[in-house]
Amino acid sequence: MAETRHYYQAEMLKALAHPTRLQILELLKGGELCVCNIVPELNMEQSNVSRHLNILKKEGLVTSRKEGLKVFYRITDPMINDLLEASSELLKNFWERRQKTLI
Amino acid sequence: MAETRHYYQAEMLKALAHPTRLQILELLKGGELCVCNIVPELNMEQSNVSRHLNILKKEGLVTSRKEGLKVFYRITDPMINDLLEASSELLKNFWERRQKTLI
DNA sequence: TTACTATATGAAGTATATCATATATAGTAA
């Protein structure tokens, strides 16, 4: 049924819908990064970053590989970048529309 | 700063990230609809539907107009449909990838 | 005015998400 599909789609969108996770994905846009490179970029506990990475991973948005003690994360599908780009555009349009309305 | 932008982007994505709201947006894809047409499609209290519509509206995803007692909602920007379409595609790809991995 | 209809909102309960602290695990090196 349609509701099941919407349920999984909502889960994926929920994984995207957090400022920290958006920031992580933006960092990963440039390519694979070690957790040890991600944590210092975010003003946040390491344990917290680890959780956010796990949320992204569970939804299939990122994948990871281990190399010794380090773990490297990367974006699974470049389409994710397009999706985020589109949502950014949309947001920009909303703002512009709001500006016009308020004049 | 970048975090402010991510904050608003996350708010918008959060508004999308609920099965009921995805269902509402799918219903509205065909054009403007009265609340009285939306409620019967969703297996849910009228008050609850009203709240979900309000969440979509606050994020600028839908707009409404009143006609007598009735209120009609419509999608603000057709780009929203594209965004949802893209996220559906992405989800499909994840599933296919998962299938392959599990074989 | 009253009675009615369509939609929205207040209040309260439950569920879920996020966060900080502390601890556990896995890998390396001595």
Add this chain to the structure above:
DNA sequence: TTACTATATATGATATACTTCATATAGTAA
């Protein structure tokens, strides 16, 4: 083995989101 480093997870506190029930509001019609 011990000591160390990078990452993950458990626990508990707090915050946010969702839902239901009851009620309020706005518009219509008598």
